[in-house]
Amino acid sequence: MNRLYRFECGKYAKSIGLVSIITALMIIFSMSFYPAISDYMSTLTTFFETGAMQQVFKIFNLNVGAMTSLIGFYTTYCTMWVTLIGSVIFGFYGAKAIAAEQIEGTYEFVLSLPVSRRKLWLIKWSALMTALSFYAVVVGGSGLIALAIYGSESNAVLQQDALTPALKASIIAEQAAIVPMMALTEDDFQTFTQGLIMAQFNTSGAELDEAGIDVNRILSLIGDDLEDPLMLFDKMLANPEPYFEAFQLENVSLDEFVEGIQSEKASYLTMHDAFFDPMQSLSSFFEMSPAFFLNLMQARGIVEDVDHLLSGDVSAAKLFAPYSVKDFLKRHGLMILTVWLNATLGFLLATLVKWRDSAMHLAVGGVFVMYFLNNVSQMMPSTNWIRWLSTFGYFDLEKPASGGVSAVLCMGLIALSMLAIRQFERADLVR
Amino acid sequence: MSIEVRELTKKYGEIIGVEQLSLNVGIGQFQGFIGPNGAGKSTTIRCLMGLLTPDSGTFSILGFDDKKAMASIKASVGYLPSEIRLYRKLSTQVHIALAIAIRRDAIASVQGKAAAAAFEKHAEQTAKTLSKRLSLDVQRPFGALSFGNQKKAGIVLSMLHEPPVLILDEPTGGLDPLVQETFFELLKERHTAGTTILYSSHILSEVERLCDKVAIVKSGNVIANEAIEHFRQKRLKRVMLKCHEDRVAACAAMVEQSGEASRVQIDRNVIQMDWHGLPSKLTALMTSINPKDFTVTEPSLESIFMHYYHDSADDAEIGGRK
Incomplete structure (x- = not known):
């Protein structure tokens, strides 16, 4: 192995070794809270749902709802350790890899040896990536250990990865037998429809926002009435003006609005009948929210029966588990990619700027600014575009960048790296 | 090379x-x-x-x-x-x-x-x-x-x-x-x-x-x-003149007037200088001064170096050239 590469790796041995072990211990320590918190999750959820707490969680980009599952808890609780602290540390070390030698004057020794600047730059980059890989393995390993330790104390939750198209088709095909086993209730129907409405608001939030419709105003007007949609329809029909004003629909008259509500009410009633019909229920609604029906099967304790009915296609152990290693690795990979992006930018920043004395401070400050920008981007749908200005926006755990965006990012980084190598080859590296 | x-x-x-x-x-x-x-x-x-x-x-x-x-x-x-x-x-x-x-x-x-x-x-x-x-x-x-x-x-x-x-x-x-x-x-x-x-x-x-x-x-x-050696073989010589006590000022003036001396140092009745003129001119100067004693030596590298740097105006530029 190249001696200079080993030498560069050796520079990280103590610091990154220590950071990795401390982060790993923090993860295991943090996860030890899971059993206690999961026991009181319903109480805590009520507290977390207060307006003030919601704002606090939004600022820190935390998804409290996800904390009920073990993986969700890991993601919510440990993102701060792995991603933010990791990004700060590696952003700093990325910049230090280039800048420190100039500040301390050691380039005079290294560059007097027969090694080209390009090679030195690439070796420094490789050593930084090796240190990051060590961090990823140690921290990821500690996450898996924590999941293994606390998995036995966690509820089994639906594993989306196990839900294949073939399985969905099999379940729908056997709806005549499965629906009676599920013993659907009016409460189930209400929960289902509320979920659909909320999902609709969430997915169309940006469009509604763009159209000038204040979603929050509508939701506060509807309030608890959402729990009984039929009553809500009747209330809206009896006194449509406030709702008409809240929706602020252009080119729609009040009469047309009322007609729309009547039409929606009729659809709702049709949907209600279909929901309870064993010949229509799953074929009409299962694809809309497979998680709803599968969680219901789990709650009613019929997963094994369904499994039996489908000749082993539905394995309770596969579909419902405390956590999925594959899911964990995917999330951990996204976290490490964010750290990688910050480390890379710190490294490139120190190469490209002339005032390398400040590069390390700039890199650390930059990471915090990026983190803040990403959180601002999640405050409102209209500010969502800001995520692309942030290194934390590309590998978001819930909605990572598409392949196209990732490809553009990679190409941008490659172009920046080529520019940085050129700059490193020409720069005056001694004072 | x-x-x-x-x-x-x-x-x-x-x-x-x-x-x-x-x-x-x-x-x-x-x-x-x-x-x-x-x-x-x-x-x-x-x-x-x-x-x-x-x-x-x-x-x-x-x-x-x-x-x-x-x-x-x-x-x-x-x-x-x-x-x-x-x-x-x-x-x-x-x-x-x-x-x-x-x-x-x-x-x-x-x-x-x-x-x-x-x-x-x-x-x-x-x-x-x-x-x-x-x-x-x-x-x-x-x-x-x-x-x-x-x-x-x-x-x-x-x-x-x-x-x-x-x-x-x-x-x-x-x-x-x-x-x-x-x-x-x-x-x-x-x-x-x-x-x-x-x-x-x-x-x-x-x-x-x-x-x-x-x-x-x-x-x-x-x-x-x-x-x-080549530097030393140049005309540059280090000259030491021991003048009569009552003629030091006049001797110094003659050295200055010759226009061929640099780094002139006067210590009581001893005048030291770097001479970069012709030997005949130095002989003529000696005749005019009529010193009590004199020595002419090969210059040290320092003398040669200072000869190149003797212009004080140039010296002021060193280290802060624009």
Whole structure:
């Protein structure tokens, strides 16, 4: 192995070794809270749902709802350790890899040896990536250990990865037998429809926002009435003006609005009948929210029966588990990619700027600014575009960048790296 | 040529480091490179080592061109900077091992593994010998070494591969007289073995003692580059006149009026000066002054150097040229 590469790796041995072990211990320590918190999750959820707490969680980009599952808890609780602290540390070390030698004057020794600047730059980059890989393995390993330790104390939750198209088709095909086993209730129907409405608001939030419709105003007007949609329809029909004003629909008259509500009410009633019909229920609604029906099967304790009915296609152990290693690795990979992006930018920043004395401070400050920008981007749908200005926006755990965006990012980084190598080859590296 | 510098220019913003500097150093030559602080010596050397990128101009060392073969240049050169800055927590031994390993890899890629292994063995032995001769404890962390010992570490690192070219930038700073003597011996041995040495210094006695050729740098340019003997053979002479006590002022006035004297110093009835006129004019001056006694000696390198720098207006420019 190249001696200079080993030498560069050796520079990280103590610091990154220590950071990795401390982060790993923090993860295991943090996860030890899971059993206690999961026991009181319903109480805590009520507290977390207060307006003030919601704002606090939004600022820190935390998804409290996800904390009920073990993986969700890991993601919510440990993102701060792995991603933010990791990004700060590696952003700093990325910049230090280039800048420190100039500040301390050691380039005079290294560059007097027969090694080209390009090679030195690439070796420094490789050593930084090796240190990051060590961090990823140690921290990821500690996450898996924590999941293994606390998995036995966690509820089994639906594993989306196990839900294949073939399985969905099999379940729908056997709806005549499965629906009676599920013993659907009016409460189930209400929960289902509320979920659909909320999902609709969430997915169309940006469009509604763009159209000038204040979603929050509508939701506060509807309030608890959402729990009984039929009553809500009747209330809206009896006194449509406030709702008409809240929706602020252009080119729609009040009469047309009322007609729309009547039409929606009729659809709702049709949907209600279909929901309870064993010949229509799953074929009409299962694809809309497979998680709803599968969680219901789990709650009613019929997963094994369904499994039996489908000749082993539905394995309770596969579909419902405390956590999925594959899911964990995917999330951990996204976290490490964010750290990688910050480390890379710190490294490139120190190469490209002339005032390398400040590069390390700039890199650390930059990471915090990026983190803040990403959180601002999640405050409102209209500010969502800001995520692309942030290194934390590309590998978001819930909605990572598409392949196209990732490809553009990679190409941008490659172009920046080529520019940085050129700059490193020409720069005056001694004072 | 061993070292060939062609019209090298390096500016730091508006400040000129060197401008259109050219210098040729022959193979096996012990080349002095003198000039006051800020004249451009270190800038030139740092450009040669690839630490600074010249704004214009080119150079080659042992025929290797700076634009194409910087790695070959570094493989052939031993460099001792004026201020040694190594990794403070690491021992000299670690630095030696790293330097040998990187040089070994460079040799392996060109000459093969057998040559690299032979080099490694020889370089390790050379480093041990150098450390022993310089009384350097290679196990101590670099940061814990005194300035003089840090310099010794630099000497070992610059010479362990027995390079055909040595570039030394003010190498004796921090060394005590005994170690200086050992260092000079080492340099003479290397020179005898055929190594080309570029020796930058402002300590003229060292250069006079060691070098066979001297380049004088002024305002970022080489204003003279000749053998020391050649400098001495020039008309420049150091003249000491012992005047009659009552005629000192008149004698001094006559010296001034001659227009051929510089660095005139008067101490009671003794007048000293550098004479750069014709011998016949000096004879005529002597006749007019009619001194009690006089001596005419070959100039020291310092005298020659000061002759080139005697213009005070020019001196003021040094170190802050724009």
